[in-house]
Amino acid sequence: MRDAYFDQLDTIVDELVTMTRDVKVALRKATLSLLTADVEIAEQVISEDSRIDSDRERIEERAFELLALQQPVASDLRMLIAALRMVADLERMGDLSVHVAKVARLRVPVVAIPDELVPTIERMAEVAESMVGRAAEIIANRDVEAARALEESDEEMDALRRSSFRVMLDDSWAHGVEPAVDMALLGRYYERIADHAVSLARRVVYLVTGEIATSEAP
Amino acid sequence: MRDAYFDQLDTIVDELVTMTRDVKVALRKATLSLLTADVEIAEQVISEDSRIDSDRERIEERAFELLALQQPVASDLRMLIAALRMVADLERMGDLSVHVAKVARLRVPVVAIPDELVPTIERMAEVAESMVGRAAEIIANRDVEAARALEESDEEMDALRRSSFRVMLDDSWAHGVEPAVDMALLGRYYERIADHAVSLARRVVYLVTGEIATSEAP
Numbered sequence: 001m002r003d004a005y006f007d008q009l010d011t012i013v014d015e016l017v018t019m020t021r022d023v024k025v026a027l028r029k030a031t032l033s034l035l036t037a038d039v040e041i042a043e044q045v046i047s048e049d050s051r052i053d054s055d056r057e058r059i060e061e062r063a064f065e066l067l068a069l070q071q072p073v074a075s076d077l078r079m080l081i082a083a084l085r086m087v088a089d090l091e092r093m094g095d096l097s098v099h100v101a102k103v104a105r106l107r108v109p110v111v112a113i114p115d116e117l118v119p120t121i122e123r124m125a126e127v128a129e130s131m132v133g134r135a136a137e138i139i140a141n142r143d144v145e146a147a148r149a150l151e152e153s154d155e156e157m158d159a160l161r162r163s164s165f166r167v168m169l170d171d172s173w174a175h176g177v178e179p180a181v182d183m184a185l186l187g188r189y190y191e192r193i194a195d196h197a198v199s200l201a202r203r204v205v206y207l208v209t210g211e212i213a214t215s216e217a218p
Numbered sequence: 219m220r221d222a223y224f225d226q227l228d229t230i231v232d233e234l235v236t237m238t239r240d241v242k243v244a245l246r247k248a249t250l251s252l253l254t255a256d257v258e259i260a261e262q263v264i265s266e267d268s269r270i271d272s273d274r275e276r277i278e279e280r281a282f283e284l285l286a287l288q289q290p291v292a293s294d295l296r297m298l299i300a301a302l303r304m305v306a307d308l309e310r311m312g313d314l315s316v317h318v319a320k321v322a323r324l325r326v327p328v329v330a331i332p333d334e335l336v337p338t339i340e341r342m343a344e345v346a347e348s349m350v351g352r353a354a355e356i357i358a359n360r361d362v363e364a365a366r367a368l369e370e371s372d373e374e375m376d377a378l379r380r381s382s383f384r385v386m387l388d389d390s391w392a393h394g395v396e397p398a399v400d401m402a403l404l405g406r407y408y409e410r411i412a413d414h415a416v417s418l419a420r421r422v423v424y425l426v427t428g429e430i431a432t433s434e435a436p
Binding site: 067077085173177181 | 282286291295383386394395396398402
């Protein structure tokens with residue numbers, strides 16, 4: 001009975017890592033659909049989000065079952081609570097990737113992003129994807145040091161966002177309102193994905209050290 | 219001992235209701251600062267958000283204590299898990315109100331919203347505020363019927379958002395990029411507040427019926 005219980009706890013961690021990698025794939029495809037105005041890839045991101053949603057349901061059910069039947073204490077309890085919060089973060093990251101794909105789809109066959117902002121979006125996407133990839137490693141290895149380092153990448157995301165506003169609000173902006181609105185929202189989506197990656201990392205810190213982060217999202 | 223335990227559970231519900239009302243006040247003030255370009259009110263929303271954050275910490279600590287020390291089962295366990303999720307929703311709603319106030323502050327002494335979009339923002343704010351107020355009642359009374367009805371208000375929010383895009387992207391739009399970008403983001407903030415209100419209501423449905431909502435956010 002107790003062995004099965006520990007197996008179940010391990011399975012939850014494995015499934016969180018898998019779910020984080022699924023989110024990373026969704027994010028990569030969403031960015032690709034955006035930068036290449038590829039409607040098929042955008043549709044894939046949108047339809048495959050149901051897999052991320054069902055990852056979530058499966059992990060939640062398993063965690064609830066363990067909470068209800070095993071009445072775990074101390075570190076196991078902490079782990080299950082953290083898992084419930086992490087799946088919520090991960091599901092939102094999947095939804096945000098879908099939002100990116102939907103902007104891409106809306107503007108097909110045109111690329112939603114004007115040329116001068118393509119490098120900014122590319123870098124935002126790189127930062128976000130790297131943060132999600134590192135979050136998967138952090139969860140797999142319970143790596144508190146790497147978790148703390150993740151917050152620094154989040155600062156680059158904020159700087160990229162500010163620079164995109166400077167470009168859009170400059171007198172030389174020649175693309176009108178629509179691409180600016182798209183860019184403002186896309187910047188917000190990537191920024192939120194990065195915030196949730198930081199949040200995942202903070203949950204691992206909590207899991208290992210018992211420290212509660214002072215804020216849900218940075 | 220058990221009496222103190224039930225008192226603690228009741229206290230958590232009371233504190234969730236209080237926190238929801240604090241969020242409603244933050245949202246109302248944020249909208250007021252936005253529509254009147256009032257920097258003092260905007261600053262209040264920003265500085266008073268720390269109260270919402272500490273509401274959250276207090277409720278979380280209480281819930282963790284009960285989870286760890288009392289090993290609650292069945293409906294009490296469900297209630298504590300729901301409470302942990304609800305404080306996360308509520309904290310985000312506070313953060314989103316801060317985002318609204320920051321847009322207001324950034325454009326002072328000018329009102330960020332052009333005249334023709336003021337009625338749309340007013341209605342978005344009304345819908346969001348009413349949803350938050352109803353969420354407080356739903357939590358206080360564990361009202362499953364009212365919780366289910368809340369999803370309909372969320373549809374009005376989506377319609378308002380679409381209509382704001384039609385105005386901004388019309389050829390007659392004469393305000394340039396900046397107010398359009400502000401409006402796109404503000405619309406997103408109000409929409410997300412409404413999403414979180416729906417999420418709060420779904421947690422109450424889960425609490426009362428045991429049904430898990432299929433999605434974190436609508």
